[in-house]
Amino acid sequence: MSGVSENRVLAGSPSTGEAARGGLIADVPRRALILLGLFAALLLVAPATVGDYLLSVMILVLYYAYLGLAWNVMMGFAGQFSLGHALYIGLGGYTAGALFVHYGLPPWFGMVVGAAVAAVMGGVIGALGFRFGVKGVYFALLTIAFAEFTRILFDHWGWVGASSGLYLPVEYRDTDDLWLLRGSATMFYYVILAMTAGAFILCHWLLQRRVGYYWQAIREDQEAAQTLGIDVFRYKMIAVMLSAAMTAIGGVFYAFYYNNLYPETIFSMHRSIELMLGVIIGGIGTLFGPILGAIVLTTLGEMLTGLTEDLGLDGIKQMSYGVALLVIIVYRPGGLWPWLRRRLGLEKPR
Amino acid sequence: MTGDLAAATAPMLRVDGVGKSFRGLKAVQAVSFEVPRRGIVALIGPNGAGKTTTFNLIAGAMRPDTGRVFLEGRDITGLRPDRICHAGIGRTFQLVKPFGELSVEDNVIVGALRGTHDVGAARRQSAKILALLGLDDKAGLPAHSLTLPDRKRLEVARALATQPKLLLLDEVMAGLRPMEVDRMVATLRSLNEETGMTILLIEHVMRAVMALSHWVVVLNYGEKICEGTPGEVTSDPRVLECYLGDEAL
Numbered sequence: 388m389s390g391v392s393e394n395r396v397l398a399g400s401p402s403t404g405e406a407a408r409g410g411l412i413a414d415v416p417r418r419a420l421i422l423l424g425l426f427a428a429l430l431l432v433a434p435a436t437v438g439d440y441l442l443s444v445m446i447l448v449l450y451y452a453y454l455g456l457a458w459n460v461m462m463g464f465a466g467q468f469s470l471g472h473a474l475y476i477g478l479g480g481y482t483a484g485a486l487f488v489h490y491g492l493p494p495w496f497g498m499v500v501g502a503a504v505a506a507v508m509g510g511v512i513g514a515l516g517f518r519f520g521v522k523g524v525y526f527a528l529l530t531i532a533f534a535e536f537t538r539i540l541f542d543h544w545g546w547v548g549a550s551s552g553l554y555l556p557v558e559y560r561d562t563d564d565l566w567l568l569r570g571s572a573t574m575f576y577y578v579i580l581a582m583t584a585g586a587f588i589l590c591h592w593l594l595q596r597r598v599g600y601y602w603q604a605i606r607e608d609q610e611a612a613q614t615l616g617i618d619v620f621r622y623k624m625i626a627v628m629l630s631a632a633m634t635a636i637g638g639v640f641y642a643f644y645y646n647n648l649y650p651e652t653i654f655s656m657h658r659s660i661e662l663m664l665g666v667i668i669g670g671i672g673t674l675f676g677p678i679l680g681a682i683v684l685t686t687l688g689e690m691l692t693g694l695t696e697d698l699g700l701d702g703i704k705q706m707s708y709g710v711a712l713l714v715i716i717v718y719r720p721g722g723l724w725p726w727l728r729r730r731l732g733l734e735k736p737r
Numbered sequence: 738m739t740g741d742l743a744a745a746t747a748p749m750l751r752v753d754g755v756g757k758s759f760r761g762l763k764a765v766q767a768v769s770f771e772v773p774r775r776g777i778v779a780l781i782g783p784n785g786a787g788k789t790t791t792f793n794l795i796a797g798a799m800r801p802d803t804g805r806v807f808l809e810g811r812d813i814t815g816l817r818p819d820r821i822c823h824a825g826i827g828r829t830f831q832l833v834k835p836f837g838e839l840s841v842e843d844n845v846i847v848g849a850l851r852g853t854h855d856v857g858a859a860r861r862q863s864a865k866i867l868a869l870l871g872l873d874d875k876a877g878l879p880a881h882s883l884t885l886p887d888r889k890r891l892e893v894a895r896a897l898a899t900q901p902k903l904l905l906l907d908e909v910m911a912g913l914r915p916m917e918v919d920r921m922v923a924t925l926r927s928l929n930e931e932t933g934m935t936i937l938l939i940e941h942v943m944r945a946v947m948a949l950s951h952w953v954v955v956l957n958y959g960e961k962i963c964e965g966t967p968g969e970v971t972s973d974p975r976v977l978e979c980y981l982g983d984e985a986l
Contacts, residue, residue, distance in 0.1 A: 600843065
């Protein structure tokens, strides 16, 4: 009756001899799997071989890799520019921190609540921006505005310590308490490693689903995407809320690892910029770019911090970030990962 | 029941007195025409006649100030473009809009996902469509690397992948060489004959209009000046006048 069913020629008829695709690793070249396995193995055994300092740097690398992966969902996949992701770090950290300090609730519970709070906040910002056609740079300004006024709110909110900060009690323990996330750096290392691995797998999985295709279509051309039947508002909302929730979980890690939260630092614009720098350097919209970018940028930062202390040159770290960014924009505008991927021979067979 | 009957007998598309003004400039006024089921209708007219605006009014990119649009008797006036796509209209853009960073295949998969959640099924369907449009050897290339004629083909492939009942084609022959025009005409004609797909096209390439369309609607200055078979329209003095000026007669 309807034209849709008449168009059998165009409809996909079942099984034309082609092997069933899908699954998590079906599309990944073998070589990439081997390299990824080696990389994962290296990360798994690292704490046994490296010293305290190097371990702390690796935790920082994984923390920024995780945040980069989260920001990349919104900017890299769906093309929605957020300059205020510190907002979600802060919401996650403060929610879990305050629930722990005031009620002794474990961070795993705080993680769920914090992610939900951040998703709602992301939803509010997204709904305002997308409903009223606030796009690009103006949308980014909206995200900054929300981060800034949340910072001011927390600066004056006594229950979370206002401007003097919220402190998580640090007790000395012999054993790692994974339930309350109190313990050694090695435990925190494995926690952030698991989070980063989880985010990486989630992103890979999403990109192979309809939602991943739809996000990228919206990123490339919103009008064309809508003409192909995509409810762009809905899919942009999913991207923002998911990215916010993931970022908030990173904030929970921050709170329990550093044990102190100040509105001034956690909600600062500086944080928002820091977490996206790695992604830009590694490769926006790629899966491994945020991880590579975090490795490069954090290593660079640490090396230069050492140098700064030796030579007494303040601010060289920030300057070097700027230089690194400039070099990337000029010579590898797509980021380091697409270039390295070619070098490693990991391009998808075509 | 009566609704079903009405839907079964209604034309595929009925445009009823649609009008659209931009800051007082009447881009389209009181334009009415029908596209019968399984028909191929061409919308022609000089530059600025309001053809693309009419497409935008049908496809939901703009809401008409006046008039209604019906698809199989169902009022679709002012629906969002994604809803119109789900209702069964696929369209291409005159100024092509490929998803540049995505591969040609992935571009078509996005369209094919209109009818399925399964990326594997969408990939199989897009392979057929790419073969149909002669883009199969370029499936793995990023869309931004295509030449303009190939981008036009990609527009058609992507719209087809949504499995529309009615396909709106906005100057897909422009920039094609005569041989490529013939090939596109053959592809569209076989789609129309084999799958019964209804087609409404805007076209300047008269070779294609004459070869393809069963019926031609002519617009000038936002108004419909005449309609008829390709033979009738091309000999109509009003049409010659709007294309060539009255001195030419």
